[in-house]
Amino acid sequence: xxxxxxxxxxxEFEGFYLLKELEIRQTNATxxxxxxxxVLCDSSGQLPAKFWDASAxxxxxxxxxxxxxxxxxxxxxxxxxxxxxxxxRPATPADGVSLTDFIxxxxxxxxxxxxxxxxxxxxxxxxxxRRIVAYCLEKVEDRLxxxxxxxxxxHAYYGGLAYHMVRMLELGEFLCRQRPFLNADLLKAGIxxxxxxxxxxxxxEMGIVSDYSNTGKLIGHIALASAWIVEAAVKLGIPTExxxxxxxxxxxxxxxxxxxxxxxxxxxxxxxxxxHFIDAMDAKLQMVEDALATTPDSEEWTPMIRGLENKAIYxxxx
Numbered sequence: 001x002x003x004x005x006x007x008x009x010x011x012e013f014e015g016f017y018l019l020k021e022l023e024i025r026q027t028n029a030t031x032x033x034x035x036x037x038x039v040l041c042d043s044s045g046q047l048p049a050k051f052w053d054a055s056a057x058x059x060x061x062x063x064x065x066x067x068x069x070x071x072x073x074x075x076x077x078x079x080x081x082x083x084x085x086x087x088x089r090p091a092t093p094a095d096g097v098s099l100t101d102f103i104x105x106x107x108x109x110x111x112x113x114x115x116x117x118x119x120x121x122x123x124x125x126x127x128x129x130r131r132i133v134a135y136c137l138e139k140v141e142d143r144l145x146x147x148x149x150x151x152x153x154x155h156a157y158y159g160g161l162a163y164h165m166v167r168m169l170e171l172g173e174f175l176c177r178q179r180p181f182l183n184a185d186l187l188k189a190g191i192x193x194x195x196x197x198x199x200x201x202x203x204x205e206m207g208i209v210s211d212y213s214n215t216g217k218l219i220g221h222i223a224l225a226s227a228w229i230v231e232a233a234v235k236l237g238i239p240t241e242x243x244x245x246x247x248x249x250x251x252x253x254x255x256x257x258x259x260x261x262x263x264x265x266x267x268x269x270x271x272x273x274x275x276h277f278i279d280a281m282d283a284k285l286q287m288v289e290d291a292l293a294t295t296p297d298s299e300e301w302t303p304m305i306r307g308l309e310n311k312a313i314y315x316x317x318x
Contacts, residue, residue, distance in 0.1 A: 005044035005294050007074045009081055014071045016091055017042050018102040020208055022064045024054065036062065040070065040083055042102045045294030047074070049083035065205060067091035067099060080303065103206050106159035110145040113162035117144070117192060120169055126185045128238050132248060133189050135232035136196050136225070143199040151202060151209040153307045154283040154290070158207025161198055164282060165191060171278045179274075186244075186271045190251030194275060197224035222262055225252045251275050288313050 001015030021039035026032040036051040036058070049072065051058070062068065071087040091097050106113065121137060124130040137144070149155035149164040168191045176184040201216030201224065202209045215224065226249045232238075233245045247269060254272045256263035257280075267273045284307065291302035291313055302313040 003044040004040065004042050004047055005296055007047065007081065007083075008296065008298070009074050009076050011074045012072070013074070014069070016067060016069050016095065016097045016102070018099070019062060019064055019066045019068055020046055021210075022062060022066075024059060027052075034059065036085075038083075038085070040085075041104075043104055047081055047083050048077075049085050051085040051088060061090060062088070064210065065099075065208065067095075067097055067102065069095065099206060103208065104157035105207060106155075106157065106163035108159075108163060108166070110159035110162055113159060113166050114145050116166050116169070117162060120188055121192060124185045124188055126244070128236070128242075128244055129185050129189050129248065131236050132229055132232040132238065132245070133192055135236065136193055136228045139228060140196060140199045146207055147199045147202070147204055148207045148209060149195060149198060149283075151212070154286040156207075156209070160207060161195060164195065164286070167282045167286075168278050171282065172274070175274055175278070181270065182274055183271055186247055186251065187274055189248055190255070190271055190275045191278065193225055193229065193248060194252055194255045194279060195221060195225075197221040197228065200224055220262065222252060222256065222264070247271070255279055284308060 002011065002013040004017070007013065017040045019038055020041040023037045024034055025037050026034055033052070034054045036054050038049040038051060039046050040049040041047075068088050068090055070085055072083045072085040074081050074083055076082070117137070121130060121133050124133060140147075144162055146158055147162075148157055148160040150160070155161065155164040169188065172184075172187050172191050176182050176187060198221050201212060201221040203211050203213050229245060229248050229252065230240055233240045233242070238245060250265065250267075250269055251272050254263050254265045254267040255275050257266055257276045267276050287305050287307045291305050292315065295302045295315075300315055302315075304310045304312050
């Protein structure tokens with residue numbers, strides 16, 4: 001089977017893949033004809049695909065998150081690779097394929113990632129901060145183990161949210177050793193809490209986001225997490241006007257830095273400045289890593305990366 005990462009224009013292929021996204025659309029012809037607008041994926045990457053002339057039976061047979069056997073050809077559309085599917089059928093038990101074979105996941109087992117996060121929480125010296133973090137972690141329960149950190153931008157795979165947190169905690173630990181004026185308890189808490197409400201913001205299965213929830217669309221993870229911090233303080237009998245609660249809220253509310261990026265305020269404490277740049281560094285480097293990992297080795301340049309101001313990354317020959 002040809003991995004998606006290995007596909008090149010003019011390649012013909014046949015194999016099993018996951019319908020990560022599927023939308024029924026209509027052509028501009030008269031009369032219009034239905035077709036499937038698809039994102040086809042495997043563990044190596046994903047590509048847009050089209051399945052033309054979708055019949056009534058096809059529309060009752062194929063759905064997003066379904067495994068399918070596909071025959072198709074890769075071509076260039078607007079200078080980007082796209083798949084034309086010529087034949088497709090649902091996978092059957094006799095094919096011996098499993099959904100877990102076709103999804104990307106964090107390079108570290110999600111159970112180990114959650115264990116590291118829990119250990120970090122338990123290591124927070126300030127009891128009130130530790131209890132607030134514990135309360136918020138309990139709200140996401142086992143979803144932390146499998147949720148992605150985003151729909152498309154970064155860590156958009158199974159266990160991506162926990163992986164993002166752990167990588168940030170590593171950076172935060174280094175910074176606190178290098179810059180001891182930083183409050184380590186606050187920074188650790190901010191890293192765990194900054195995206196803690198993502199599981200309520202997005203609807204996801206096996207690390208793949210199908211859509212943003214109504215709560216996510218109307219409120220968003222930043223405001224949600226800030227509210228959870230206040231809720232935790234009330235439930236735990238911690239004064240909501242305390243500097244600890246204020247500091248934790250500010251960490252969450254400012255971590256995107258700018259209003260156009262979703263932050264209602266900009267970082268104005270030392271730990272908030274550190275959190276923003278730790279978050280940005282991990283997210284952007286992950287975008288680069290993912291782009292390089294999913295671009296065929298024969299290609300010098302990755303596709304343009306939206307989160308990097310639509311810049312492509314060049315693979316140095318060193």
